[in-house]
Amino acid sequence: MKKVIITIVFLFGILQLIRPTKNIGNGDLSRSIEVKSPMPANVKASLQKACYDCHSNTTKYPWYAEIQPVGWYLTNHVREGKQHLNFDEFLNYDSNEMDEKMEEVIESQTEGWMPMDSYTLIHKEAILTAEEKNAIIAYAKAIRSSIGNVNSTGEEVREKEEK
Numbered sequence: 001m002k003k004v005i006i007t008i009v010f011l012f013g014i015l016q017l018i019r020p021t022k023n024i025g026n027g028d029l030s031r032s033i034e035v036k037s038p039m040p041a042n043v044k045a046s047l048q049k050a051c052y053d054c055h056s057n058t059t060k061y062p063w064y065a066e067i068q069p070v071g072w073y074l075t076n077h078v079r080e081g082k083q084h085l086n087f088d089e090f091l092n093y094d095s096n097e098m099d100e101k102m103e104e105v106i107e108s109q110t111e112g113w114m115p116m117d118s119y120t121l122i123h124k125e126a127i128l129t130a131e132e133k134n135a136i137i138a139y140a141k142a143i144r145s146s147i148g149n150v151n152s153t154g155e156e157v158r159e160k161e162e163k
């Protein structure tokens with residue numbers, strides 16, 4: 001029994017040596033969504049507390065991210081989130097992609113699937129009020145209408161260009 005425990009503690013110790021690279025950007029916001037469209041302060045505050053951990057170049061890590069395999073799990077989540085949507089690299093999308101991302105952001109807030117439950121379970125501050133969600137939706141809608149595929153009421157007005 002003692003040997004088993006010692007082995008487990010030893011293996012757990014080894015795990016701690018394999019540390020994932022953290023998502024901590026260099027603060028370069030030159031390709032951020034805010035360059036596309038100035039972001040109202042309340043929208044920025046909501047996105048920062050509820051979305052940026054997984055959809056920006058800078059994650060605020062909780063202390064337990066230092067413990068493996070929790071850190072690996074978080075790293076994968078962040079990588080996947082950023083692959084789908086990165087607010088800090090928004091200008092890298094072409095206009096149809098921007099439009100689609102904003103459509104999805106609107107959907108995520110009307111349907112309530114972001115941030116995901118496993119996140120809000122721990123990050124209570126990321127549970128957004130109806131008012132906060134509506135402000136995000138209004139911002140995303142404004143970007144969509146500035147791109148011109150939809151009008152201000154969200155109606156499609158232009159065929160998407162072929163890539």
Ligand code: HEC
Pocket residue numbers: 047050051052053054055077078080081082084085101104105108114115116119
């Ligand atoms: C804990 C990490 C995490 C947080 C926090 C988070 N997301 Fe996500 N998000 C993901 C992951 C992972 C995916 C991709 C897998 C999926 O769709 O479930 C994703 C996918 C999305 C997509 C789909 C993008 C596409 O093109 O497929 C949208 C839109 C989105 N998130 C918006 C948001 C918004 C808005 C917030 C904040 C209100 C938010 N997310 C918070 C991890 C996160």
